[in-house]
Amino acid sequence: xxxxxIRKLIIRSLSEDANPREAADxxxxxxxxxxxxxxxxxxxxxxxxxxxEKVIRExxxxxxxxxxxxxxxxxxxxxxxxLLISIFIAEGSISLNSFLGIGNxxxxxxxxxxxGN
Amino acid sequence: MKGPYSQxxxxxxxxxxxxxxxxxxxxxLERYRKMVARTVKGMLGDSxxxxxxxxxxxxxxxxxxxxxxxxxxxxxxxxxxxxNLTLNEIKRRKRFFTMFSQKxxxxxxxxxxxxxxxxxxxxxxxxVNKALMSLDPKFRIVVAMxxxxxxxxxETAEILELPLGTVLSRLSRAQEQLKEILEKL
Numbered sequence: 001x002x003x004x005x006i007r008k009l010i011i012r013s014l015s016e017d018a019n020p021r022e023a024a025d026x027x028x029x030x031x032x033x034x035x036x037x038x039x040x041x042x043x044x045x046x047x048x049x050x051x052x053e054k055v056i057r058e059x060x061x062x063x064x065x066x067x068x069x070x071x072x073x074x075x076x077x078x079x080x081x082x083l084l085i086s087i088f089i090a091e092g093s094i095s096l097n098s099f100l101g102i103g104n105x106x107x108x109x110x111x112x113x114x115x116g117n
Numbered sequence: 118m119k120g121p122y123s124q125x126x127x128x129x130x131x132x133x134x135x136x137x138x139x140x141x142x143x144x145x146l147e148r149y150r151k152m153v154a155r156t157v158k159g160m161l162g163d164s165x166x167x168x169x170x171x172x173x174x175x176x177x178x179x180x181x182x183x184x185x186x187x188x189x190x191x192x193x194x195x196x197x198x199x200x201n202l203t204l205n206e207i208k209r210r211k212r213f214f215t216m217f218s219q220k221x222x223x224x225x226x227x228x229x230x231x232x233x234x235x236x237x238x239x240x241x242x243x244x245v246n247k248a249l250m251s252l253d254p255k256f257r258i259v260v261a262m263x264x265x266x267x268x269x270x271x272e273t274a275e276i277l278e279l280p281l282g283t284v285l286s287r288l289s290r291a292q293e294q295l296k297e298i299l300e301k302l
Contacts, residue, residue, distance in 0.1 A: 006244050007299040013264050014292035016285060024267030032242045034154040034163075034265065036171050041146050044175045049139050 001030045120144055127191040135182050146175055149195050152266065156199040159249055159261035161206060170206050174199045196276050200258060207254050244302055251298045256291040259284055
């Protein structure tokens with residue numbers, strides 16, 4: 001198509017009574033097309049789903065961290081309860097002294113323990 | 118090679134994309150990339166910025182899919198996103214060029230017209246590009262809708278959310294301007 005024909009086509013296509021598809025179809029037939037580069041689709045998908053997958057990975061990491069924390073906390077609580085029970089069985093009470101292991105120790109006994117006499 | 122969604126309706130693709138189906142969104146992208154390219158490149162020229170805006174159009178589309186109610190056609194919805202982002206880019210660049218250049222728009226237009234096609238095709242495309250770039254954005258958009266997308270005046274008015282009379286008067290004024298401009302090319 002000659003440049004002069006293209007100029008005429010452009011002008012004609014803007015008339016009120018023009019066939020709206022005429023210019024678009026003719027230009028496409030003439031190979032005047034518009035498209036993005038070959039990597040366009042891949043880049044868009046990576047930008048959308050790459051970010052999405054990163055967010056999902058981060059959420060999964062946080063979820064597993066919370067699960068681990070719960071496990072550790074429960075185990076810790078169980079250990080403390082067992083310790084308190086064992087103290088109660090061994091010392092007969094769960095006072096501060098028995099918790100510190102000095103429940104049955106008298107002052108004199110403590111001095112001889114510390115001085116070695 | 119045709120994907121599993123090549124025969125699917127737009128509504129099906131939208132639902133699957135919202136559910137996170139990558140292949141469904143890839144199909145939307147393939148179906149509408151040329152339409153978006155015509156709008157974005159028709160308005161901004163064949164530049165790297167047009168590629169970036171094209172990407173932003175599809176990213177914005179993906180993020181706003183849950184809000185798409187299907188009252189309008191998907192193509193119209195995408196077209197509106199493309200037009201809004203392109204007009205925003207034109208405003209942004211106009212501000213930038215006005216700030217850093219005395220020549221303003223003239224320099225911007227020179228920068229935009231470039232492509233890698235063959236000689237004769239390039240000549241023809243250059244005429245189309247120069248014709249579009251010579252117009253003010255509000256005229257350029259109606260001309261691009263008609264000349265590159267083949268939309269009727271009514272369809273253009275619906276997409277741009279303008280009264281029919283405004284679209285007609287803009288087409289008419291653009292035609293007058295182009296008669297003068299194209300004579301010089």
